[in-house]
Amino acid sequence: MSFVDTLRQWDEAVTCVNRQDLSEAFRIFLSIQEPNSKICFDIGCLHLLNQDLDAAEKAFDCSIRKDEHLAVAFFQRGITFYRKKRYEESLGDFQHAFKTLRGNQLIDYKALGLRYKLYACDVLHNMALAEAQLGNWEKAQENLVKALDYKTEARLNIIDRALQSTLKQKLFKPVEFPSKELFKPNKHYVAELEKKDYLGKAKVVASVIPQDEFSGFAPLQPQVEDGPTCPKEPEVLRALEGEPHTVLFEFVPETSDELAVVPGNIVFVLQRGADNWASVIFNGRRGLVPYNYLERLEISLASKQNEGVRTPPSREPPTRPERKQGRTPGYDSNGDTQCKETDGKPHDEIHLVALHSYESSNPEDLSFHQGETIILLSRVNQDWFEGQCNGNTGIFPASYVEEVPANGD
Missing domain, CATH: 1.25.40.10 (Tetratricopeptide repeat domain)
Known part of the structure; x- marks a missing residue:
């Protein structure tokens, strides 16, 4: 065959x-x-x-x-x-x-x-x-x-x-492949199976000459000048960060930057502050949780290998730690995230000016207009930056901006 x-x-x-x-x-x-x-x-x-x-x-x-x-x-x-x-x-x-x-x-x-x-x-x-x-x-x-x-x-x-x-030594359901999803042949090869009339039949769409029936090729369209080439978009799939911890006690937040959790939840600690508060991720949301409400997951598994089922502690939860004035884990004194380079070390803010306007339909991108100022948050790679402009945060092409000199000239 x-x-x-x-x-x-x-x-x-x-x-x-x-x-x-x-x-x-x-x-x-x-x-x-x-x-x-x-x-x-x-x-x-x-x-x-x-x-x-x-x-x-x-x-x-x-x-x-x-x-x-x-x-x-x-x-x-x-x-x-x-x-x-x-x-x-x-x-x-x-x-x-x-x-x-x-x-x-x-x-x-x-x-x-x-x-x-x-x-x-x-x-x-x-x-x-x-x-x-x-x-x-x-x-x-x-x-x-x-x-x-x-x-x-x-x-x-x-x-x-x-x-x-x-x-708890209980079985759970397997992750299964959707059986109706099948390998399909290459669509370009399939398209070649059918005969095509590549020229087709020409038709006059508009003409300044009355009753004109002449047909031909349309003129070349003008090209955009002086616009930078948009680099290939970076991969948007990102793995989660932080170390896994198990929640030991229920925590009810009192401020908007704190996170509600209950015993048994698994959170990922990004940073632990000296005031015993931790910046964590839970179900895609970031917030603050007292670190003494948590326990490292690896420790909890090792300590329970010979005990079977893990049960929450019966004692009362620890006293809620005091929040220090000023900076808390991952936040500055104004509640904004600290600007970090790709090496994870905080630096002074770097300001960029937009050489060209950038509009994108992707939700993770940052749109701006020519001449606007952008605060650099991180360098994703050599082609893409992450920044903040007009209260919005996202990624954008590096070729669309230039750095503002430190002296403001």
Whole structure:
């Protein structure tokens, strides 16, 4: 079977799945004589959707034989083994998937035709579940603590709930791949399957000559002059910062910059002040919490390995510490964040002037007009800066601004 025929049948089968016609999709997929690794993966996903675990296992075996570096295929076969209650084999596949990630936070398969991101913390989550099924609760906890090193905001709650379950020696649900998401053939190759009339039929849209029927090419449009080239936008996916801590006591805030937490919450400490207040992140929000209300997560796990379930202390919470006048962790005396360079050391404010206006639809970008002054907060990379202007904070191209001399000249 030629590559063109395989491509056409692959595209037809995926279209049938989108129409919910799974029987026709199966018929087309199984008629492909020499399926590649991605097609075998698609067939395995459809078998999982039909609860045919044996057929799904064979399809994922075929996918892995054809591409031993396809981490998502190991992940899916691990799910198949888990459903068949073959937990040791399931653990082995999850471990192989994590090894294939090679220390990366995630693999985005969009470029290969699959709208899915395989997160390292999700793989470690399922490794912990397989260890728990085998009765290895300590190893399950170790995998979940390791998952915190690969944490992202979108996956934090999943790890938090799983960790609380292992502390009580209770099972939790696995992270599963959406079975209706399939590898699709390259859309540019598919577009070439159909014949196209690239010239088309010309049509007069407007003319100063009455009843003019002449058609031709439009003149070149004028180009923007003196405008700098906008650099490639930096990656917006950011891992969370700070060290994980468990909340021991309920804390009710009294000011707007303090954060409400309850026992069992996991927060990430960014900075601890001398006045016993800590700047933390919880559920994507920043705020202040008394440090004596917290306990390092690694310490809590080690101290409870031989005790089983972790229970909040029965004593009363400690006395609320006094807030020192002036600077608190991560804030200056006016309540604004301290300006930091990329090395984390505070410096005097650096002012920039906008050489050109910058408008962007991205919420994390900073828009400004030509001539406005911008306070530099950090240098993201050589092409992008982070700054503050008109009360707004965001990133912007470095080529759009220049630094104002310190003497004001």
